[in-house]
Amino acid sequence: DSGVTQTPKHLITATGQRVTLRCSPRSGDLSVYWYQQSLDQGLQFLIQYYNGEERAKGNILERFSAQQFPDLHSELNLSSLELGDSALYFCASSVDPLQIGYTFGSGTRLTVV
Amino acid sequence: GNSVTQMEGPVTLSEEAFLTINCTYTATGYPSLFWYVQYPGEGLQLLLKATKADDKGSNKGFEATYRKETTSFHLEKGSVQVSDSAVYFCALSAPRSGYNKLIFGAGTRLAVHP
Numbered sequence: 620d621s622g623v624t625q626t627p628k629h630l631i632t633a634t635g636q637r638v639t640l641r642c643s644p645r646s647g648d649l650s651v652y653w654y655q656q657s658l659d660q661g662l663q664f665l666i667q668y669y670n671g672e673e674r675a676k677g678n679i680l681e682r683f684s685a686q687q688f689p690d691l692h693s694e695l696n697l698s699s700l701e702l703g704d705s706a707l708y709f710c711a712s713s714v715d716p717l718q719i720g721y722t723f724g725s726g727t728r729l730t731v732v
Numbered sequence: 733g734n735s736v737t738q739m740e741g742p743v744t745l746s747e748e749a750f751l752t753i754n755c756t757y758t759a760t761g762y763p764s765l766f767w768y769v770q771y772p773g774e775g776l777q778l779l780l781k782a783t784k785a786d787d788k789g790s791n792k793g794f795e796a797t798y799r800k801e802t803t804s805f806h807l808e809k810g811s812v813q814v815s816d817s818a819v820y821f822c823a824l825s826a827p828r829s830g831y832n833k834l835i836f837g838a839g840t841r842l843a844v845h846p
Contacts, residue, residue, distance in 0.1 A: 621775060652833065662821065662836040675832040709775055711834075716825055717764050717783060721834060723775035 622646065623724035625710050631730045637698040640727045644691055644712030650674070651693040652713070652721060653685055657706040668693055700731045734759045734826045738837035741819075745844050751809040753840045755796075755822035758803065763824040765789075765798050765805040766834065770819045779807075779820070812844045 622645035632638055644651050653665040655678075664677035668687035679685075682700075687693040697704060707728050711721040739754040757763065764783045768776040780789030782798035782805065789796050794809045805822060822837040 621777070623775075654834075661838045664833040664835070667832050677833060711776075716832070716834075720766055720778040720781055721776075723768075723777070725773075725775040 621722050621724060623710060623712050623722050625708075625724035625727050627727060628725065629728050629730075631732060632700060634700055634702060634731055636700050636731075637696065638700065638729065640695040640697070640708050640710075640729075642693045642695070642710030642712075642724060644693070644710075645714075645722050648712035648714045648722070649691065650713050650716070651687055651691070652711040653679075653693070653695050654709040654711065654723075655706050656709060656726070660706075662709075665695070697729070702731050705729055705731045734763070734824060734835050736822050736824055736835055736837035738820075738822050738840050741839075741841040743840060743842045745812055745842070747814055747844055747846050748811045749844075751807070751812045751816075751842070753807040753820055753822075753842070755805045755807065755837060756803050757805065757822075757824050759824055759826045761827040762800075763826045765796070766823045766825070767794070767796055767805070767807050768821040768823060768836075770821065770839070772818070776821065812842070814844045814846055817842055817844045 624643040649670045665679040667675040685695045707726045709726045711723045766781045767779040780791040782789040785800035787798045819839045823834045
C-alpha cells in the first residue's frame with residue numbers, strides 16, 4: 620500500500636456520461652497530481668493541486684476538471700465521455716517532489732463503451 | 733520543450749542476465765531524473781532518482797548515473813530476476829516547471845524468463 624488511495628478501481632460507463640474519480644493523498648502530502656495512461660499517449664500529466672489551489676496544468680481537456688478539498692482529497696471529473704477517454708487514471712502525491720519524488724496510487728481503470 | 737526518450741521494448745532476458753535500459757532526455761536547466769517501475773495491475777513505484785549531474789541513484793540492485801554531458805540516465809542491473817519483469821519508466825522533473833510535474837518516457841517492458 621503506497622498510502623495514496625484511489626477509488627473506484629474500475630469504472631465502466633457509456634459515451635456522453637460523466638464520472639468522478641477520487642484520490643486521497645498520502646498523509647502529510649499537500650500536492651496531488653493527476654495523470655492519464657493510455658496505450659497511444661503513454662503517461663500524460665493532467666493537473667496538479669497544492670493545498671487546495673491549482674498549481675500546474677498539462678494536457679487536460681476542457682471536458683475534464685479537478686478540485687482539491689480542504690481535507691486534501693482530490694476529485695477528477697470527466698464529462699461528455701468519449702471512447703478515447705478510456706484509460707488508466709493515476710493520482711500521485713508528494714511533499715517534496717525534488718528530493719522524494721512522487722507516490723502513485725494504484726489507479727482507476729476507466730472504460731467508456 | 734522537455735522530453736524523455738527510452739529504448740523501445742520489449743526487452744526479453746534470461747534470469748541472471750545483465751540489463752541496460754537506455755534513457756536520454758532534453759531539458760532546459762538542471763532537471764531531476766527518476767526511474768519508476770510498474771508491475772502488472774499496479775501503480776508506478778519510484779525505483780531510484782538523481783537530482784544533479786554525476787549523481788548515481790541505486791535501489792534493489794538497479795543503478796543509474798545522471799550524465800549531463802550525454803543527457804542520459806541509463807538503467808542497469810547486473811543480474812535480473814524473474815520478479816523484475818515489469819514496465820520501467822524514465823522521467824524528469826524540470827526546474828522551469830517548478831518541479832511541479834513529471835515528464836515520462838514511453839516505458840520499456842522487461843520480461844525475464846527462468
